[in-house]
Amino acid sequence: MANLKQLSQKEELFTGGHRLCAGCGAGIVARQTLLATDTPVVVANATGCLEVASTIFPYTAWKVPWIHSAFENAGATCSGVEAAYKSLKRQGKIKDEIRFIAFGGDGGTYDIGLQSLSGAMERRHRMLYICYNNEAYMNTGIQRSGATPRGAHTTTAPAGKVKQGKEQFRKDLTAIMVAHNLPFAAQASIGYWNDYITKVQKALNTDGPTFINVIQPCRLGWGYKPEDTIQVGKLAVETCIWPVYEVVNGKYKINMKPKEKKPVTEFFKLQARFKHLLKPENKEIVDSIQAEVDRKWENLLKLETL
Amino acid sequence: MVQTTTKNGIIVAKTGNEIMAEAMRQIAPDVVAAYPITPATEIVQIFSQFVADGLVPTEFVAVESEHSAMSACIGSSAAGARTMTGTSSQGLALMHEMLYIAAGLRLPIVVALVNRALSSPINIHGDHSDTMGSRDAGWIQIYSENSQEAYDNLIQAIRIAEKAKIPAMVTTDGFIISHCMEVVEKIPDEDVKKFIGEYKPERPLLDYKKPFSVGAIDLQDYYFEHRYQLIDAMEKAKPIVLEVAEDFKKEFNREYGFYEKYKMDDADIAIVVIGSAAGTAKVAVDDIRKKGVKAGLIKLRVFRPFPHKELAQELSNLKAVAVLDRCDSNSGAPAPLYLEVTSALYTHCKSECPKVINYVYGLGGRDIDLHHIAYVYDMLGKIKTGTQIKKVVNYVNLR
Known part of the structure; x- marks a missing residue:
């Protein structure tokens, strides 16, 4: 468990003055990640x-x-940075312990960077790969990715007269990473700082490849008020759209089980990207999403018992 | 009995790939990240055996693609490790994006490269389309005529790249050199080690007490200056190539420069060629000289940085020049080496330029033999005496 008082006294290694949007969750991810570190780190960024x-x-x-x-x-x-470290450490040219963290967005992780990530995990480099997942290509202007949820409006899968946003469900990248037999893989949400920081600490203390998929609301791409980022991040978990869980050496543990699972529409209501789904004629789409969320949640509950 | 050029030289029979792997063992880079591809596979395959046998301290990263190979090399080199890889053809093409980034970040990665044709159609044999495709990527390119040169060039490339802070690729012709066994004179391990020296990176990423950001975004206000630094570094790499060659000659008694001149002193016609075809062409020069023809040859070794002025000076007094390209530019204009040579002549000729004709040969490993080259010299003889060049680009041994 992270200690807020201690964290507040640590040096900020990700400083202000950057040019992320007001209310951007990516900056929160970067800042909290580095606050979680106790050993020197080198960061690679997609x-x-x-x-x-x-x-x-x-x-x-x-x-x-x-x-x-x-x-x-x-x-x-x-992988290359870590390989250099291993080589130079083995040769006695470096003495200190250093940890390695890679950041990629969902486009750079689910889609174009999947092969590179899979290779790195399979080779067992000691690195923590963090996917800051905002569910679309936000940097290029909100295009759909493999992480975009069904029904969401994006600029390349827009809602229109005959189509209602992305037609497909997103791929389950965390499951793909679990299938790499990682010693630590997890889903997190920036709605829960303590859970996230604890996971980063666990991952960095694991001798091997580790992965965290953190849902990171994007106020611009998702269309909500900048001050609502954390609330939206919490709703993703409370609706079970984005369960937060960890898989340690194959053993699943759900870190947060909502007392009362909120309907997916509670998550949709705050966001412009889902606005069209709330029209009565799109009820079928909403129902299909709710059914898929329920199916995956039940499946996760079962996985936890294994 | 084969004579060695130095008293400690070791004579071995090795293929081009074997001797490049051997050079890598002697260089003992900190990291090698590589992916198999014919005909370069053996280089890293043999090298990984050296790793498995504990003969080198190298961390070998068996990546899942060439794109990741170059990406990992970039990470490794930026981290402060002496870093190498090997590849060919489609592999180099897949690395293409990362080649520019390695150069832009000024990382002295050295690649043992085996030239092979590019698809389509798929073909595994030697031509220069792959490296010519990355000629403007900001990499030093050194071509080899045979295994001996491949070995010597790879060792020199380490020093050149690290001093110039530009990545370098050293090439051999696929199968013709990579798989052909030849006599090679090796340098003792300790002498190679001494020649290349210890790698001391200026600003390694792993020096976490002095953190900095590598690969930041440059917009209109800085990009041009940073790219200019690379342009300038490539120009400044020219004397470095010559310095290293001079040192190499002093230590090991084998001579290298931007190019090799063969019987050029009194020549009035000449061929300019790259790679293994130069060996055949030298024999053709000897043959034709017996008939009283003043034929010469320039074998280009260093294509990047291109010795623009120097090459023009060598050629400017000739009557006719044929540029042999093992590659085409597919552009409606002549092939890459021809374009460079004629640009050099047009820029630097003080009076009348020689007539220059382009021959594209050997695509996909198609043979070029003595009579093909003799034919080219015959044509040069005719051009010298007034025959007009009707077609600038001609194709050798094309059905």
Whole structure:
């Protein structure tokens, strides 16, 4: 468990002054991640909002060593940094312990970077890969990704006269990562700082490849008021649309079970991207989403008992 | 009995791939990240055996693609490790995006590269389409005529890249060199180690006490200056290439430069060629000289940085020049080497330029033999005496 008082006294390693939007969840992810570290870290960042907004030359928001090379390769780039560390440590040229963290958005992780991530995890590099998941290509202007939920309006799967946003359900990337037999894989939400920071700490203390998929509301792409980011992040969990759980060496543990599962429409209501779904003629779509959320939640409850 | 050029030289029989792997063992990079591809696979395959046998301290990262190979090399090199890889053809094409990034970040990664044709149609044999496709990526490119040169070039490339802070690729022709066994003179391990020296990166990422951001976004206000630094570094790499070659000659008695001149002193016609075809062309020069033809040859070794002025000076007094390209530019204009050579001549010729003709040969590993090259020299003889060049680009041994 993270201790808020202690955290408040730690040096901020992700500083203010970056150019992320007001209310952006990506900055919260970066800041809380670095607050969770106790060992020196090197960060690799895929191209995306977090990267472009935090390192506009000659400025940088990062007070830790940071590297960005391209979009689809945060896993591979971080692999290289970690391999260099292993080699130089083995040769006695480096003495200190260093940890490695890669950040990729959902586009850079679910889609274009999936191969690179899979390779890095399979090779068992000791790194924590964090997918800051805002469910679309936000940096290029809200295009649909493999993480975009069914029914959401995006600029490449828009709601129109004959289509009602994305037609497909998103892929279950966390399950794909679990299938890599990682010692630690988790889902988190920025609605719950303590759960998230605890997970980052657990992952960094794990000797092996680790993965956290953190839902990160995007006020611009999701269409809500900047001050509602945390509330939206909580609603994703309370509706069971985004369960927060961890899988440690194959063993599932759900970190938060809502006392009363809220209907998915509670999550939709706050967001412009789902506005069209609330029309009576789209009830069938909402029902299909609710059914899928229920099915996955039940499945997760079963997995926890295994 | 094969004579060595230095007293400690070790004579071995090795294929191009074997000797490049051997050079890598002697260089002992901190990290190698690689992916298999014919005909370069053996290089990293043999090297990974060295790793498995504990002969090198290298961390070998068997990545899942060439794109990840170059990405991991970038991470590793930025972290402060001496980093190498090997690839070919489609592999280099898949790395293409990352090549520019490695150069832009000024990381001295060295690639053992085996030239192979690009698809489509798929073909595994040697031509220069792959590396010519990355000629403007900001990498030093050094081509080799045979296994000996591949070995010597790879060792020199480490020093060149690290001093110039530009990545470098050293190439051999697929199968023709990569799989052909030749006599090679090796340098003792300790001498290689001494020649390349210890790698001391200026600003490694792993120095976490001095954090900085690598690969930040540059907009209109800085991008141009940063790219100019790379342009400038490539220009400044020219004397570095020559310095390293001079040192290499002093230590190991084998001579290298931007190019090799073969019987150019009194030549009035010449071929400019890259790679293994130069060996065949030298024999053709010897043959034709017996008939009293003043034929010469320039084998280009360093394509990037391109020795624009130097090459123009070598060629400017000739009557006719044929540029042999193992690649086409598919552009409606002549092939890459021709474009560079004629640009050099047009820029630097003080008086009349020689007539220049382009021959594209050997695509997909198609043979080029003595009579093909003899034919080219015959044509040069005719051009010298006034025959007009009707077609600038011609194709050798094309059915």
